[in-house]
Amino acid sequence: MKNNQTSNVGTVFRYTVQQHYKTMSVKIFLIVLFVLSIAAIPLLRSLAGSDSEVSSSDITKLRLCNQTEYAISADDIRADERYADLEVIDGPAEKDALRQYLHDNDTAAAAVISMDESGMGFKIEGYYGEDSKISENDAETLTHVLEDALHQALLRTLEVTQEQIDTVNTKVFSTVASVPDYLSGDKAVMDTSTHMIVNLYYSYAVMIVIALAMSYIFQLCMEEKVSKLVEALLVSVKPAALLTGKILAVTFFIFGGIALIAVGLIISYHIAKSTGDVSFIKDFFANTFGMNPDAIHLGLKSWLMIAACLLLAYFIGAFFSGIVGSCCSKTEDTQQASIAVVVFLMIGYFTASFTPAMESDGVNYFVSLFPLTGMFTALPNYLCGKIPLAVLLGSLAIQIVAVILLAKLAGAVYRMMLLYSGGFPKPAQLIRMLRENRGTAKPAAGKED
């Protein structure tokens, strides 16, 4: 039997994946991850609790006690389609009468609108009966609608016309564009803060996938050294094929995990949708990430682009981790290896964080095309309209070349270091060893027997 080096990448990949998923702790972890993903949105809704609004209401009557001097129109309340059929009754704030009314009407709610203690603002207190059929969220939603109705009442008192109210309430969208983009007329450019936020979150995503892969790769690079299997393996598979198979397997673990979470979240969304309102998700994103999801139009094409760019960025980080991991001979070495990868990531991350503030096209072009920073910034720069598609494609082409070169270098370093059993080499030492090996037919090194 002769070796088939190309197919051995597949053999190493299959074996590594198979052994990974055979581990009980990994199985438990994936099951927990999947269950948590499925539970995420309903759980979020229950945690969001009273803050979430209902999509339809069970309230049929509202006993309203308006203690302000501003007349609230029932039509303003019924303007909200959830309360289109609401019967609004005026009533006193007297507690016993209010309790009796709510006891007699199990689909009724009550509200008292008054000035607050400081006299500088208003307060709206909503009530529902002990045995009421209406939910707390429903009553909460009604108070939000009453807030809007009060604002309308205030504006009317000032004799502001509906036209003026509409004018005041008109939404404002801002964009920033360079003169050439403005003249071309077809370019919508996001503002600096949005650019920074998009850059930041994409950088987080890149850092997370690389950081997740890093320790796996270190462990797999050392596996044969630690178990003294190196020499037996090297007569069966080329080091580069061994490393590539392992890195592809780690890619499968990481992106398989992400896919599992995505599938779990999709299921979670449908479960949440079938059992209640999901409009709170939008608020959650707005509050957590500081951006309006409606402002970002992510279609299938954009998601595919994000996935491709993330994968490419991941491979740069993974093969760099492969180079560093190849230098580890024992567990203690991984500490130094981790520092090297973190420094590598931080350079890209800080570039992605700070360059949007410079608001310079030249800087955006440079950081997009330089592979170390481009893996963090090229896609956000394109999505935010800071670079054209051609520059993004150029950046991706450069990143592909970088991945190929890093893969070759990782293969050479892995081959050279497999039989090396000294301490973690310094960069200068590693370069010297590579130079020494470059002059020979096949790069390799090791200690004499």
Add this chain to the structure above:
Amino acid sequence: MGFVVTDLFKKYGEKVVVDHLSFEMREPGVYALLGTNGAGKTTSIRMILNMLAKDGGTVQWNGEPLTLQNCNVGYLAEERGLYPKNTLMDQLLYFSALRGVPRAEAKKRITYWAERLEATEYLFPKQEGKKKVKPMRADQLSKGNQQKIQFMLSLLSDPELLILDEPLSGLDPVNTDLFKSIIHEEIDKGKYLIMSSHQMATIEEFCTDLTILNRSKTVLQGNLAEIKKSYGRIHLFIKAEQDLRELIEQAGITILTDIGFSYQCRVTGEAQANALLKTLVEKGITLIAFDLREPSLHEIFVEKVGDAHEE
């Protein structure tokens, strides 16, 4: 044709670790690479297998540079191990797949070698009652049994060239005999074997040709029988019931060791030994043993390496 190593050379910095090693195997058989610790044996093997870059020299298999594509190599390394947490069967199937052995064929071979190496109980554990039997992992085996699995890994591809680096180290006498019988079978199948060992008796048992390395240099090379013959029968062993030291020394013979009326001696030739024997018979001395023989490989090795160390 066959297996030819020419001028193999390696140095780390200024230190030469393999100094122009050349040897050849024109036909199947067993070739021994001997040497002290650090002589360059393992480095030479690693270069032969392209694991280490050569600084000079060539390794040819059937007239072409040896690669893993044109030569099916089985290698039992001196520093050997297994994936500790993976099952034995998984590891054997993995190595078979890497060597291009189809899965069904691999299972047949694993079954054969498991029986041959008396490792069936580890690879195919029997079910006891209703309790499900878990496949065994490497870290559940003793060192000797792990060595059986490692030996299996090197044999699974049915290699043409088998390189065994200290194959018997760490084995008990029963398993040593088991391994020896398998090595004999591989020789009988017409394989090319290269063996490195510190156990000279083992080398003598298997090898026809050898190279002795010392501090990277070849200090002795050739056919073992011819080497021994070239030394002549100069080793004399005498055992008697009384002290013979004075008589032996009077005959001009060098005593190497003297333990309880047993003498290891070196003679200049058969004539000197015969003269001593004649004297002893004339004096009516009862001899238990009087053995004039060629030097053992151990003695040759110590002589060659010892000489070099003294230089």
